[in-house]
Amino acid sequence: MKSNACELVDIQRIPKPIAELLHKVGVNINGPEPHDIQISDERVFGAVLSHGSLGLGEAYMNGWWTVEKLDEMMFRLMRSDADELVKAWTKVQWVLRALREKVINLQAPARAFKVGEHHYDTGNDLFEAMLDPLMIYSCGYWEQAQSLEDAQLHKLDMICKKLQLKPGEKLLDIGCGWGGLAWYAATHFGVQVLGITVSAQQQAYARARCKGLPVAIELIDYRDLTGQFDKVVSVGMFEHVGLKNYSDYFDAVRGLMKTEGLFLLHTIGGFEKTEATDPWIDRYIFPNGKIPSPGEITEHVEGKLVLEDWHNFGTDYDKTLMAWHANFEKAWPQLEQRYGERFKRMWTYYLMTCAAYFRARKGMLWQLVFSHRQRPETYRSIRPLNST
Incomplete structure (x- = not known):
């Protein structure tokens, strides 16, 4: 039975598994607290029991339920690992998704531009409104920041210092976004930059931003690159590489980086290995994405590059x-x-939902620095903003 949009469902009609799960994590149905879920359409129950997190997200998009503090509700679910219980309700679907990711290379070269077209080409007006002035679409560094703009500028400065950039060096930016890091590195550290992206809108925007600077922005997949660079950086792109391509990715970086060079990888990471990507995120936000675990990175970089530093500020x-x-x-x-x-x-x-994911410490944000084994110089990492 469907309720009117202005009414809330009778709590006596709530399926027992859902009621018990929400009660366990301190979320009440139609309750008075900001994190309590307000359900106006009974179809949400079937959606969640049949399709798990995909059904929950689609029900929210349909307006079947609301909550004043969505981040707090989702945090309570994730902190208690209730999302894992929801997976158990749709176990067959998760097994099929995991099998799909094992059998199919979802991030093969033929699919490389899909995420750019689906997500990053959504509209520059949206991202201009949401992001900082440099349009940095990755985690900021808030240790000494008072605003989003500060956090992103501090992050860019820290990246450039970790890479030990010097005037005249050539920097490769894999997944350059709207060109903010390329602009910053060229302007403040005097380097030449090649930025690559799989988004046509990002390419056009980044080219306009960096006009007049020693910066080139190309629409190309990392697997098609040639040449040699003093330093390599990749910020918020590794999440689109895919487990089947990790070895090829690190091989590509190793081949593109000079012997004395450094590579900084800035990526979201998972607390533990996952067999499949969340179906709602995969369908609506980042198709064919994959969050790496610590072991998945080290397994595929072993014997290729030296891991010099691992910094988490998730x-x-x-x-x-x-x-x-x-x-x-x-x-x-x-x-x-x-x-x-x-x-x-x-x-x-x-x-x-993503804010809750990091708040619950299920998600991490890592900056890893790598070098060639033949690099003679000892690497010394930095953390504080004012370090040199």
């Missing part, structure tokens, strides 16, 4: 995502006509 992604959401909400009146209410619910669900 809780900073919670702050970054909340700042993006605040900007998105503020800009929504100007975006509404183009994107529509269903998109707003989808984008809100994406940002708030």
Whole structure:
């Protein structure tokens, strides 16, 4: 039975597994707290029991349930690993998804541009409204930051210092986004930059941003690159490489980097290995993505590059995502006509669920620095903003 949009469902009609799960994590159905879920359509129950996290997310997009503090509700679910119980309700589907990812190379060269077309080409107006002025679409570094702009500038500065950039060096930026890091490195550290992306909109925007600087921005897959670079960096791109391609990825970096060079990898990481990507994220946000575990990285880089440094500041992604959401909400009146209410619910669900993922420490943010074994110089890492 479907309820009217202005009414909430009778809690006596809630399936027992769902009621017990929510009660266990301290979330009440139609309760008074900001993290309590408000359900207006009984179809949400079938969606969750049949399709797990995909059904929950789609039900939110449909307006079948709401919550004042979506990030807090999802945090409570993830902190208690309730999301793992939901997976058990749809075990067959998860087994099939895991089998699909093992059998098919979802990030093969023929699929490399799909995520660019699906996500990063959504619209520059959306990302301009949501991100900082340099449009850095990755975790900021908040240790001494008072704003999103500060956090991103501090992150860029730290990356360049970890890479020990020197004037005249050639820097390869794999997954350059809208060109913010390329612009910063060329402007503040005097390097030449080649940035590559799989998004046509990012390429056009980055080229305009870096006009007049020793920066080239190309629409190309990393597997098709040739040449030699003093330093290599990749920020927020490794999540699209895929487990089947990790060895090829590190082989490519090794071949592109000079013997004395350094490679900085900035990536989301998982607390533990996962067999399949969350189906809602895969369908609506990042198709064919894959979050690496620590072991999956070390397994595929072993014997190729020396791991010099591993820095985790994953809780900073919670702050970054909340700042993006605040900007998105503020800009929504100007975006509404183009994107529509269903998109707003989808984008809100994406940002708030991801914030909860990092807040619950299921997700990490890693910066790893690698070198060639033949590099003669000892690498000394930095952490504080003012380190040299």
